[in-house]
Amino acid sequence: MKVVILAGGLGTRISEESHLRPKPMVEIGGKPILWHIMKSYSTHGLTDFVILCGYKGHIIKDYFTNYLLYNADVSVNLGTGEFNILNHDAEPWRITMLNTGELTQTGGRLGYARPHLTETFCLTYGDGVSDVDVTSLLDFHFAEGRQATVTAVQPTGRYGSIEMDGNAASGFVEKPAGDHSWVSGGFFVCEPSVLDHIEGSETIWEKEPLQRLVRGGQLSVYQHRGFWSAMDTLRDKTYLEGLWSSGEAPWKTWT
Template identity: 30%
Template sequence: MRNCKKISIPSHSTIKEAIETIDKGVMQIALVVDDDCLLGTITDGDIRRAFLNGSKLNDNIEGLYNTSPLTGRNDQSQEDLVQLALTRGIKQLPILDEDGRLIGIEYIDDYLRGPEKPNCVVLMAGGLGTRLRPLTAETPKPMLTVGSRPILETILDSFSRYGFRNFYFSVNYRAEKIREYFKDGSQYGANISYLNEKDRLGTAGALSLLPQDISEPIIVMNGDLLTNVNFDQLLNYHLLAKADATMCVREYTLQIPYGVVETEGARILGIEEKPTQNFFVNAGIYVLSPSALQLIPQESYFDMPQLFQSLVKSDRKACSFPITDYWMDIGQPNDFDQANSEYDEVFDV
């Protein structure tokens, strides 16, 4: 059970204070509490609806919060609490004692995450995000808010659900913003360390900053992606293939907007109207065995395609892992807008 003081606010709070409380916590909820008595709960959704109805930041939260939230008791088993929450489709369950006083909150994902894995996850979060300016003028791209939280937080939560606990964030541009927000990761049930790129090292070069004693395959992912890829399946596939490196790929269809003419000399043999061509493209998610890490030069600019080319040239085993799950590379303003419009439907938050 988690301590709920950080996400508790009194009933006389303003909407602005509720937003600040939700933002400081990691559970997308604030508890309205007076004298240890739970009066209700307020979420991002409640606040969005209030704004749509004309409420202002300095308005009181009275009438906005749910006064009949689902709660659990401290004498219920963990299995019963999880079942209760799943039945009602919620992820946060305030817990009351026998006298009805609030004593904590259960975050259901804590129980549904997979067993802890020894594998590290490296999230590449050092890019400049030039194509998304002015949004990234003061904010690193992985910290842009999509849905109700930064992109990087959604990625962290996705991995945590599959039992990954050990993370390295490769940082450069506006690194302090990322450090201040995530700190050491303990508030997320994770261990976060930082790879400091003094100079930009590309999509693979920063991996040379990892400790030398890594003995298990690592997963590397760009910090500006949103996806619901099954990371268990990805890792198991890599191990099954006994690969040195595995690259997630997506099918990309390109339609030529003209009739394509097939010729032989001056003679026309046929015309195909607006044909399509299918390709596999790099999805920015990789699994690398320690053997692949040995090919990365020390603190030099080195991109992931260069690493895979080196693997192929040295006759190492490089595999592809096709993904059909939701995947969005947030590189352009229209991608950012689309991700925000789809977020609530794709991610259960």
């Protein structure tokens, strides 16, 4: 099964980093957040990736084209040009990187990948990490039998919540789980038929395609109550870096 990752946006809200590289290549613990997402999927046996590149996509291509070389012992004979990889610890991933255009919308990027998506596939964004159980998500999708499944999450609030009894504080909760509403956390599972709802490069996946699926009763919702975080801003990056540095990154489900 293929895992499709949207990795082509401009990342304007984290411009401190994205003026140098695409947002999915911003590093957490010395590795691009894109690598963290791929590790999460590979933990569940999904190792066939389709990365939808756009803004500064050549940086993503350069990284993975040279990934095996950088994670291997090599032997080079400069006289003959002979080159051998002696051993390596690179992950056994198959990675297809598609140049979907700098200004293409999310739905348009997905539509560009149509020739590669002939069976059920996973879809997510290149800037969010989670400890979602992808195996359970897939089981849920197949049991529900709809065209698509979206993972719903309850993001942690940015500020502490104060409970009051008159003018006296009766409780304080540091960064509670939002306002109890559910939002899309990405981590979709889709049937190829969802591609029929994409009309062109200007199609935004989160708008008309998903709305059509909702109207047709073809979108299931998988509720994830564990960890989820997007990396939209420099503050988010600092937060995720802190979790990784502490050795308590919840999304690190691999060994």
